Amino acid sequence: MQTAKRDVAVSMTGISKRFGPVRALENANLEIVRGSILGLVGQNGAGKSTIIKVLAGIIKPDSGSIVINGETVSALTPASVEKLGVHFIHQDRLLVPTATVGEAVFLGHEIGLGPFVSRRAMERRAADLLKRFFGMELPAGTLVKDLTTAQQKVVQITRALAQKASVLVLDEPTAALVKREVDSLFEVLRRLRDDGIAVVFISHYMQEIEKLCDRVTVMRNGTDVGTVDPRQTPIDEIIAMMIARDVGEMFPKRSVAQGAPVLEVSNLRLGGSFENIGFNVRAGEIVGLTGLLGSGAKEIVQCLFGLKNADGGQVKVEGRELSLSTPVKAVRDGIAMLPEDRRAHGVALGLSVRENISLASLRRYSKSGLVSRGSENQAVDGLIKELSIKTPHRDALVRELSGGNQQKVAIAKWLSCQSRVYVLDEPTVAVDVGAKVEIYNLLNRLAGEGAAILLLSSDLLELVGVCDRVLVVYRGRLAGSFSGPAMNSDALLAASSGARSNIDGVAA
């Protein structure tokens, strides 16, 4: 309405992008205004990062137009976008750890004479800039690796400012920061806004959005569903905008009688990640675990499989206390792990379906150290049939299978082991919808056979659809336990972004 009056820095309209059958963006719009902080929110897969990557020139849109500083631009590249004054502080792309602050600030735009770089001049100018913009007395000769994460963010921002940024996009900048650092980062961002810079702030933390942003654009299913003023719109309403209601028949119904606790975790603690974590998983029960990046949920799962060693606490399986110092011990003690990075940890792509399935349980199929191919083949064929793994042959390479079938091979490996506890880390990431449903069915069957299942996922709909109970981790502590009607994506999202907690429920 008032667009004409506002000082629009970037305007993206009607952006669409497909990846094969997947619609990542559908007619999405984004308007970035100078002298204002725009929040960008949405669930995983809503299209936030895709639209930012389009603006950054990393992804080419199928259609739509982008106007930067009043000029229509086409064929953006990461370099041309920087020239237009649009800079990105990516979540994971950090600085060169062995560079000095001065070198990092002027990386790619070194000061010097011809081919010679003057490190001293860069360090002096960097120190000036840091002081001018942030009032920060940081010796510019310090190595990047010796800075805190927050200081590194500031260095990244300084780098953008040194190149006369007019638009600054920050992707989850607070994920690895502590409270005090978050506050000082906000100070910096507000000062930049007051200087007329357009800031885009992507975050899962609703409280931060409320505190910092002047406007917030909500994305859902690849499009923007609205832009509101977070100071006048309740968080619950924003969350409601983020969540799609049509869940459909993704999640097969089930009912399993639950038995005695199989996995018992009490008082588990890992310095810097989480503390005082306690919960049980019963035979036949599927318990969800969720939390934002950096919340500690991931580390809890890693401790349960011996990938990280907890500093304290107790883990019992069927009443027996485990040491869990390495995955070797975890596997022997009946814990199965479906890792998030399937290609690095789940299945060996260069080995056959048979070799992958029997890998964790070879002792069962061997006599005096030699593999008995007969009994191995029999067991593998049985599992291929049972899980309807689509493979031409048991000796086909796993590389030749689809993502969903690879994941089934990874699950079959543990079925072959007859594990009691299944820990699943984002099992349906990069798996197509049909295979997702099959994996959910498989979880139900495992539960039906009396296994205890702990499902770490950031897909809230999946958690609500599959789990009997969901535990939410917020900043290293259990912030809630939800089941029955209280278990809905609104509540889970609110609890994981710290907007609401349900500590009383934890005891349940």
Added chain:
Amino acid sequence: MSVSANDNTAKVSLRGFLAKYSVLIAFAAIVIFFSVASPTFLTPANLFNVLVNNVVMLAIVALGLTIVISSGGIDLSVGVSVDMASMVVVMLLAAGYSGVVGVAGGLGAALIVGILNAILITRLNISPFLATLGVLFIGQSTQQLATSGGQPIYLTSGYAADQFNAIARTALFGIPTPVIVLIVLVVAVHVLLHRSVFGRYVQAMGAQPGVAWYSGIRVQRELSMVHVLCALLAGVTGILLSATVKSYVPLSGNAFLLDAIGATFIGTTLSRERKPSVIGTLLGVLLLAIVKNGLLLVGWNFYWQQVGIGVLVFLVLAASFGLRRAAH
């Protein structure tokens, strides 16, 4: 339309065939070439000579490297294991100990090299390349220090020395003892690598170490075993070498390193996933041995032999991998 489609399929499968059997084809071509080029090449006496003098010792070292390379690592110190076994066995015999004690001592020396590699790699987390490179340097210096700068040690005739030399000169049912040793080791390593639980773990570590670790395999322990076995096999070659030449010549083991690596990688062309295998390695060793021998017979000097081998390795690998990529 349909004709050209058929044509294409035929081309693709011909390429696939050439890619898969490039080693065998190269092997056959080379045998035919040398048979024509040199009248002595295909005589039993010459082939026997190739087998005993060029194949056996290299093949045993290459068996060890096949295990290590299967695990995703490398052992650059196999020459040191060869030399240490050779040095210790000769020194013990020269000091009057019996052949049995000598052989045990020699294998023990190789074992120590293997354990050292294992500790560096699994305890100190040094990459196999750097760890075994370091051991290679240390091993070479140790030999020079122990032999006043590299003086060979010769075994003078005596009961123990003759008994030891007999290893290289006797035969069972007309098969020379070293060849029998090779056959036994080939069968043993084949079973170990391709039929045993240990072998499966080794292959998994080579294919994707993260998956092996996440599957509850004791990666460190298996890796130690891999390096100890490789050093022991090289030690067997060291003993056969000393028995054949009745002496210890410092730093002679290194000659095996590059040939053994080359043979193992030539052998990987047999597998679609380029995995090393015992059969493949054996073929690689035979190929290298025949080329060396053939070039010698047609009158090429030593330096040109190296060029010939280099070109051969290049052609076999390029044919196999290049054609295979085209076939896909």
